[in-house]
Amino acid sequence: MIRAIIVDDDELCRTVISDLLKEVDGFECVANFGNALDAFKFLNENEVDVVFLDVEMPKMGGMELLRNLQISPLIVMITSHDEFALESYEYDVTDFLKKPLSASRFLKTIEKIKKLLVESAEVKKSDSYIFIKSESKLIQIKLEDILWIEALGNYMRIHTENEKHTVLSTMKEIESKLPSSEFIRIQRSFIVRVDKILSIEDNYVVMKNKEIHIGKAYKEELNNRLNFL
CATH class of the missing domain: 3.40.50.2300 (Response regulator)
Known part of the structure; x- marks a missing residue:
């Protein structure tokens, strides 16, 4: 129901x-x-x-x-x-x-x-990995390997250290499959893994080979989640 x-x-x-x-x-x-x-x-x-x-x-x-x-x-x-x-x-x-x-x-x-x-079969959740559907097979991706996830129209692209995977899904759907303690939404089209953030400069999150703008609506939550000294 x-x-x-x-x-x-x-x-x-x-x-x-x-x-x-x-x-x-x-x-x-x-x-x-x-x-x-x-x-x-x-x-x-x-x-x-x-x-x-x-x-x-x-x-x-x-x-x-x-x-x-x-x-x-x-x-x-x-x-x-x-x-x-x-x-x-x-x-x-x-x-x-x-x-x-x-x-x-x-x-x-x-x-x-x-x-x-x-109809959320494209992404299956577990404690340490997810499965994504690629053509006729399921591919396992370790959560610890994910750098960031971006929305591309009706698709989501998952970026890992060495690969990119594109799945038919929505931001809400894939966000619900990820542990909130490890991942955070930083704008409408991007989710990042918190422990993969290298630095924050002005209004940008710096990841490996990528700078992602922080959306105004998400900045306060990001600041609350970071472990400041």
Whole structure:
């Protein structure tokens, strides 16, 4: 069962989404909230697969909630204003729905969520390695050998000390397969292995033969993770 929550100060919108989810097989709305503060507390204590999140709310808006989240559920942003779409994708949201909600458009989002959560056979997780699917075979990659991972459209490229591997996947999907204690997202399109960082200069992470720009939304989390003296 795919666990979802709804966060929107508009009670009618929450009701519409809840009713639509009841018509979809495999989804369960485990909670809905009229403000982001209560949702933030819930997400810190409970696991969910997807959050339907309004952009504009009193006290704490949807963007602020995303900036403070330590977990990575799929996020579907909801708003009446198109101008928020570009900013929301800085956080690698799964989809963006405009009010008033269209049932047909909502169902397309549902199918996208199912694909991301259910069809995730390309990357298999273990404690010290992952398997990636390459044509008709599975290739084992040790986590300790990974330098960084970058998004290339619908594909992800995994860079190791000596090789590059390209797999059909998403940033959210592959991030969920990696131990958060060893890897960190530093911008929309890059995940790096923390112990492979050679230095940080201005707004760039320096890796072996690579400098990667640090996204504004990810800089604070990176600073918190580094072992400063």
